[in-house]
Amino acid sequence: MTILQINNIETYYGGIQALRGISMDVKKGEIVTLIGSNGAGKSTTLKSISGLEKVKTGSIFYKEQEITNKPAHQTTLIGMAHVPEGRKIFATLTVKENLLMGAFSVSKKSVIEERMEMVFGLFPILKKRIDQKGGTMSGGEQQMLAIGRALMMKPDLLMLDEPSMGLAPIIVEQIFDIIRQLNQEGITILLVEQNAYQALSIAHRGYVIQNGEIVLSGKGTDLIENDEIREAYLA
Amino acid sequence: MFLEMIQTLPQVLIDGLTLGAVYAVVALGYTMVYGILQLINFAHGEIFMTGAFIGTALFIFLMGMSWITAIPQILVLIVVLVVTASLTGLMGMGIERVAYRPLRKAPRLIPLITAIGISFILQDVVRFIAELSSGNYIVTGPSLFTEQITLKLSSVSSNFNDASFKSSFIIVLVIAIILMVSLDYFINKTKYGIAMRAVALDRDTASLMSINVNKMISLTFFIGSALGGATGVLFAVQYGTIDPFIGFILGMKAFIAAVLGGIGNIRGAMFGGILLGVLEMFAAANLSLITAGILGAEYKDVFAFAILILVLIFKPEGLLGRPVAEKV
Ligand SMILES: Nc1ncnc2c1ncn2[C@@H]1O[C@H](COP(=O)(O)OP(=O)(O)OP(=O)(O)O)[C@@H](O)[C@H]1O
Numbered sequence: 001m002t003i004l005q006i007n008n009i010e011t012y013y014g015g016i017q018a019l020r021g022i023s024m025d026v027k028k029g030e031i032v033t034l035i036g037s038n039g040a041g042k043s044t045t046l047k048s049i050s051g052l053e054k055v056k057t058g059s060i061f062y063k064e065q066e067i068t069n070k071p072a073h074q075t076t077l078i079g080m081a082h083v084p085e086g087r088k089i090f091a092t093l094t095v096k097e098n099l100l101m102g103a104f105s106v107s108k109k110s111v112i113e114e115r116m117e118m119v120f121g122l123f124p125i126l127k128k129r130i131d132q133k134g135g136t137m138s139g140g141e142q143q144m145l146a147i148g149r150a151l152m153m154k155p156d157l158l159m160l161d162e163p164s165m166g167l168a169p170i171i172v173e174q175i176f177d178i179i180r181q182l183n184q185e186g187i188t189i190l191l192v193e194q195n196a197y198q199a200l201s202i203a204h205r206g207y208v209i210q211n212g213e214i215v216l217s218g219k220g221t222d223l224i225e226n227d228e229i230r231e232a233y234l235a
Numbered sequence: 236m237f238l239e240m241i242q243t244l245p246q247v248l249i250d251g252l253t254l255g256a257v258y259a260v261v262a263l264g265y266t267m268v269y270g271i272l273q274l275i276n277f278a279h280g281e282i283f284m285t286g287a288f289i290g291t292a293l294f295i296f297l298m299g300m301s302w303i304t305a306i307p308q309i310l311v312l313i314v315v316l317v318v319t320a321s322l323t324g325l326m327g328m329g330i331e332r333v334a335y336r337p338l339r340k341a342p343r344l345i346p347l348i349t350a351i352g353i354s355f356i357l358q359d360v361v362r363f364i365a366e367l368s369s370g371n372y373i374v375t376g377p378s379l380f381t382e383q384i385t386l387k388l389s390s391v392s393s394n395f396n397d398a399s400f401k402s403s404f405i406i407v408l409v410i411a412i413i414l415m416v417s418l419d420y421f422i423n424k425t426k427y428g429i430a431m432r433a434v435a436l437d438r439d440t441a442s443l444m445s446i447n448v449n450k451m452i453s454l455t456f457f458i459g460s461a462l463g464g465a466t467g468v469l470f471a472v473q474y475g476t477i478d479p480f481i482g483f484i485l486g487m488k489a490f491i492a493a494v495l496g497g498i499g500n501i502r503g504a505m506f507g508g509i510l511l512g513v514l515e516m517f518a519a520a521n522l523s524l525i526t527a528g529i530l531g532a533e534y535k536d537v538f539a540f541a542i543l544i545l546v547l548i549f550k551p552e553g554l555l556g557r558p559v560a561e562k563v
Pocket residue numbers: 013016017018036037038039040041042043044045085194
């Protein structure tokens with residue numbers, strides 16, 4: 001079953017066209033990765049889906065419901081979470097307050113606490129740092145917090161924008177393990193990465209974006225073998 | 236000279252705290268809006284002034300009722316405060332909606348000019364209505380809480396003079412403190428308060444948390460303007476006579492208090508307000524003493540502003556502000 005369907009979207013920043021007709025789909029239970037080099041349009045694609053940027057043409061469906069150009073505070077209410085590039089932790093809010101913001105739309109205290117325990121189970125370090133200001137955490141901790149904060153929404157679809165950016169290899173390893181684990185627990189993943197090899201090796205399918213266009217797509221394992229990809233992204 | 240300053244100190248503190256509390260609560264409105272929009276809402280002083288007029292009008296209306304004498308004055312005051320705060324809150328929200336929101340993406344200078352324009356409009360509208368209904372735009376409300384209280388400090392220590400104040404002083408101070416403590420609690424401890432801080436830090440990311448950014452901005456304006464309007468009522472109670480231009484200079488000072496404490500910082504605004512009020516009263520009492528009669532009490536603002544300039548030279552981010560470079 002298709003959980004996310006993107007039809008030929010074009011997105012502009014002022015007069016600059018960033019997306020030139022992107023079509024993609026993500027099926028329930030999959031890990032799909034979107035790879036590409038700097039400025040290819042990966043983040044713009046995620047922003048267009050979650051509603052941070054408006055698309056000029058094209059349409060986006062989530063769980064069969066049209067969400068084209070719905071604002072972000074609405075798309076995130078129906079089970080979609082977007083962990084932005086650069087983590088975007090609320091720097092002067094504590095770890096706990098950051099997590100609470102993830103559950104902003106939840107009013108039941110018991111549900112919030114339950115989810116917070118679930119996040120602490122996944123990232124025990126966050127529990128130890130619960131009263132620390134988000135901005136004073138290390139890069140790896142901030143990434144865990146960003147993912148934890150998104151999980152507070154209990155999403156069905158988790159979109160991650162370069163979660164490995166700027167992290168030590170061992171932390172990257174850990175983050176990818178968590179992504180795989182979340183997927184096994186039933187969360188569909190749309191993963192944007194420049195770290196193509198690692199992304200493709202955990203993904204069921206991948207799309208390659210270049211200059212705002214999808215230039216290749218296929219099974220993760222096939223794309224790893226692909227010569228063009230090897231040359232462009234895995235060298 | 237020092238001894239003389241000590242002598243007047245109790246009175247200076249009493250007057251300074253009252254004035255400072257007024258500055259502090261008004262400063263909150265500036266700092267909250269600045270924190271969330273980086274906009275200096277110059278119309279905020281006029282919201283305060285409008286609050287003073289609405290409150291005074293309500294007092295005059297209520298005091299004309301025969302049954303009102305059966306009700307304790309403090310209850311009447313609370314009713315007037317709540318009604319006025321709601322009205323000015325809605326007004327602030329409305330101003331943001333029609334005047335600032337369409338300019339959200341415009342260069343900073345544009346909404347600033349708009350804010351100044353709104354100030355003039357409010358001044359003139361209030362002046363017009365006041366003149367129309369009472370024939371004069373300088374309005375004096377009913378005297379409330381006028382018992383004179385004298386603290387016999389001279390019998391405690393001969394270093395001090397006696398200090399005296401109207402009972403309204405206590406009312407103004409206590410209500411201002413209640414407003415500040417409640418706001419501090421709201422901002423720091425409640426879900427909507429945290430969300431407001433999140434929006435101030437990063438609007439896009441806040442919206443990814445399902446927070447409706449526009450609603451949070453409206454809420455910020457509502458709260459800031461409600462506080463401003465309520466303080467206008469307190470001002471009217473304390474000082475009795477008001478005119479449509481009280482918002483200008485008081486707003487300016489409250490804005491300075493906000494800068495002094497660190498603009499965008501809630502506790503900074505409170506601290507800056509109290510500090511400015513006390514400094515101003517201290518200057519009023521002692522300036523001619525310090526300068527051997529060259530400068531009189533009417534130069535008190537020079538003294539307060541000199542301190543402001545000194546603070547800004549050595550700590551441009553304000554007394555409680557964080558250094559700008561710390562941004563992660
Ligand atoms: N806010 C913006 N204003 C103007 N142009 C933008 C803006 N954001 C992105 N762009 C442009 O849109 C194009 C796509 O950018 P995008 O951020 O989506 O790339 P990306 O694939 O995420 O790159 P990276 O790997 O560096 O994050 C780039 O050419 C970029 O310069």
